[in-house]
Amino acid sequence: MRALDWAADEAARHGRPLRIVHASVWERFEGATLTEDFPEGATEAAALQEIITDAEARARQRRPEVRVHAEVLPGEPIDVLRHAAGDSFALVVGRRGHSALMRHLSTGSTVSGVAERAWCPIVVVGDSAPGRPSGTRQVILGVAEGTQAGDAQVAFALHEAQARGCDLVAVHARSRQETRQDPPGLGSSPGAHALLSAAVPDRAARESGVVVHRQVIDGPAHHALPQAAQHADLLVLGVRHRHGMIHRGLRPTHHAALRHSPCPIALVGAPWPPRRPEASDVE
Incomplete structure (x- = not known):
């Protein structure tokens, strides 16, 4: 519900x-x-x-x-939802608590199965999700290596923040390898900040009218991103698509976010906004 x-x-x-x-x-x-x-x-x-x-x-x-x-x-739910969604604005599904979620994340489960086959963004809403947006009013965007301005997850996150009238926080979790590569005495990696700026440039923020914050967190993404989303309205994560299908499936970061994030999670990989303007339902 x-x-x-x-x-x-x-x-x-x-x-x-x-x-x-x-x-x-x-x-x-x-x-x-x-x-x-x-x-x-x-x-x-x-x-x-x-x-x-x-x-x-x-x-x-x-x-x-x-x-x-x-x-x-x-x-079957996976086939029905995937075909019903088509290239809609978004497909929204629910999930129950942690024990049920572990069953959902098994092979052939509804949540992971739909997420890996959907042609539009899929939003997963858990039992712990607030009934109304939080007072913090933030959308969190997880930025991984290779994320570029104009990617589907960036466009979706900016659009959601704009619609809510709230800030967007672009978060990159630095791995141990990135930390070891930092020049001594420079603190946070210049490369990490450059990655965030490339993913959500100032121009995109100005055009959308969204205030964008960029945050680098040390530690693995599957720990850092759910923590960053503790008081957010929505956590947006990118998934790799190839010919409309997720390439190599959901990563540990996605599974950890689905298990631990207190807010709804949007998994975005297929081209967005929808290619056909008339296909505009929220499923």
């Missing part, structure tokens, strides 16, 4: 419609037959409809200004 609330708020924030999808394996393989021949089928179909009807009513009550459409689609 927190994911649903977050998606409704996001749709209102960006002036976009909200499409709510419930994937049903039962509906795909047994729905039509059982509904026709057995009372249990009708009961199951009614239960599915109740789930989606309640979700739609909740979203409408929370954000009356948002156009909402809800439906049950037959099929």
